[in-house]
Amino acid sequence: MVAALTEKRLLIGGEWIETGEWIDVRSPYSGDVVGRVAKAGARETCQAVDAAEKAMREPLPAHKRAEILVKVAAALGRRHDEVARLISDEAGKPMKAARVEAQRAMSTYTFAAVEARKLAGEMVPMDAAQAGTGKLAFTLRQPVGIVGAISPFNFPLNLVAHKLAPALAAGCAVVLKPASQTPLSALLLAELEQEAGLPPGWLNVVVGPASELGDVLVEDERVKLITFTGSSGVGWGLRERAHRKRVNLELGNSTPVIVAADADVSLAATKVAQNGFSFAGQSCISVQRVYVERSAYDTFVAALIPLVESLKVGDPAEEDTDVGPVIDDDARERILEWIRASSGDVLTGGDLEGELIRPTVIANPAREEKVSCEEVFGPVCTVTAVESVDEAIELANGTRYGLQAGIFTSSIANALTAAQRLEFGGVTVNEAPTFRSDQMPYGGVKDSGNTREGPHYAVREMTEERLVVVELP
Numbered sequence: 001m002v003a004a005l006t007e008k009r010l011l012i013g014g015e016w017i018e019t020g021e022w023i024d025v026r027s028p029y030s031g032d033v034v035g036r037v038a039k040a041g042a043r044e045t046c047q048a049v050d051a052a053e054k055a056m057r058e059p060l061p062a063h064k065r066a067e068i069l070v071k072v073a074a075a076l077g078r079r080h081d082e083v084a085r086l087i088s089d090e091a092g093k094p095m096k097a098a099r100v101e102a103q104r105a106m107s108t109y110t111f112a113a114v115e116a117r118k119l120a121g122e123m124v125p126m127d128a129a130q131a132g133t134g135k136l137a138f139t140l141r142q143p144v145g146i147v148g149a150i151s152p153f154n155f156p157l158n159l160v161a162h163k164l165a166p167a168l169a170a171g172c173a174v175v176l177k178p179a180s181q182t183p184l185s186a187l188l189l190a191e192l193e194q195e196a197g198l199p200p201g202w203l204n205v206v207v208g209p210a211s212e213l214g215d216v217l218v219e220d221e222r223v224k225l226i227t228f229t230g231s232s233g234v235g236w237g238l239r240e241r242a243h244r245k246r247v248n249l250e251l252g253n254s255t256p257v258i259v260a261a262d263a264d265v266s267l268a269a270t271k272v273a274q275n276g277f278s279f280a281g282q283s284c285i286s287v288q289r290v291y292v293e294r295s296a297y298d299t300f301v302a303a304l305i306p307l308v309e310s311l312k313v314g315d316p317a318e319e320d321t322d323v324g325p326v327i328d329d330d331a332r333e334r335i336l337e338w339i340r341a342s343s344g345d346v347l348t349g350g351d352l353e354g355e356l357i358r359p360t361v362i363a364n365p366a367r368e369e370k371v372s373c374e375e376v377f378g379p380v381c382t383v384t385a386v387e388s389v390d391e392a393i394e395l396a397n398g399t400r401y402g403l404q405a406g407i408f409t410s411s412i413a414n415a416l417t418a419a420q421r422l423e424f425g426g427v428t429v430n431e432a433p434t435f436r437s438d439q440m441p442y443g444g445v446k447d448s449g450n451t452r453e454g455p456h457y458a459v460r461e462m463t464e465e466r467l468v469v470v471e472l473p
């Protein structure tokens with residue numbers, strides 16, 4: 001069941017704008033139009049930058065920014081059902097997962113409000129050098145300037161929140177370009193910010209052809225920072241073109257999990273089943289590659305398969321659905337093609353249930369196959385028997401990605417070895433690497449990105465230090 005059609009306009013300079021052209025937003029499950037959004041082009045994006053520039057001429061005090069952030073968090077709580085339903089409708093995300101996302105966005109705004117209130121520079125100990133004697137010095141944290149934010153389809157609310165909330169905490173105005181397939185949640189968030197008292201121009205939202213809008217954000221020198229979450233190719237391409245700005249990238253992964261022989265195998269199987277297929281594997285940290293020490297392999301697989309087969313595949317609008325559709329037909333065909341091209345044994349799934357890909361487990365695929373080293377971004381896990389934790393670490397590191405990785409083990413030595421040697425931005429121990437709580441420093445190395453999100457870290461990125469030196473009387 002899909003809610004009534006949602007129609008949204010662009011937000012520029014505090015006004016909701018129509019352009020005469022519309023983009024239909026379709027349910028990835030039914031194909032029905034669930035909403036439509038006014039379509040922007042380069043002209044509207046330039047106007048959005050103008051509005052942001054004008055807004056920043058009159059800084060908003062920290063207490064006001066924090067109050068707005070707190071009010072948005074409260075509104076997300078009050079309107080939880082509506083927000084979760086909208087995420088589910090436009091992204092095809094099962095309600096269970098959509099509810100978690102809506103809840104997490106509250107948390108993101110709450111943490112950002114704290115950051116707004118404690119944003120401060122630091123004292124510089126000037127008399128530590130002879131040259132500094134008789135002087136007082138400190139730093140101010142200044143907003144970096146206008147932020148251009150570009151977000152992906154898979155967390156249409158909370159990944160937008162991870163850009164808007166820290167930017168406001170830092171005192172930066174924003175031009176947001178959400179994913180064309182899922183712009184409705186972002187525009188709802190913009191409404192909530194406006195209702196919470198955000199003055200005109202501090203947030204502007206444009207939806208339209210990605211490269212046209214992206215070009216404006218790259219080329220306009222008034223945009224000082226681009227914060228991008230999405231695929232590696234697009235992200236690094238933007239960074240190459242925007243030499244004179246900060247370009248903060250949160251990109252893909254091919255998420256590995258190691259199960260050591262001494263692990264609680266039942267816990268590991270449960271966590272893999274819960275975190276490899278939720279939202280049809282369309283999370284950048286969805287469990288994809290599982291490396292199991294050989295002596296635990298059969299027990300692990302025997303525990304995993306029934307759990308995977310018990311996941312409910314179907315309509316994302318139903319509260320008990322675990323696995324819904326992938327975002328579109330092209331993604332579905334690509335994922336099926338990667339499964340078919342694998343030399344591994346398909347232990348379960350590998351085909352369709354209606355129009356949906358059944359949760360798929362592939363045993364022992366070759367190392368160079370796409371399912372073994374690229375990002376599947378679908379409901380597919382591989383399980384591979386290995387001789388040692390060392391071999392598992394080497395295989396886990398054998399991709400161009402490095403966002404999060406996990407290990408299940410009862411040995412402190414294994415855990416700490418993995419934490420030191422896994423080349424990833426985050427390592428989880430006895431928890432799936434899909435775990436994220438919104439205050440954590442979250443981000444990758446290698447092709448997975450170059451920054452950390454989480455309000456505390458994002459605010460640091462969105463501000464810069466200004467040194468003040470005072471000659472003492």
Ligand code: NAP
Nearest residue numbers: 151152153178179180210211214230231234250251252284
């Ligand atoms: P995508 O295709 O790269 O799109 C992401 C955003 O970039 C969308 O708003 C898209 O606009 C825009 N875009 C595309 N081409 C552009 C261009 N030339 N210039 C400027 N903007 C452009 O990624 P996606 O398919 O939405 O998301 C999935 C990817 O995101 C996966 O790789 C996933 O791992 C990654 N991801 C990473 C994180 C993280 O935190 N590290 C979190 C979630 C997802 P249109 O929608 O209009 O094309």
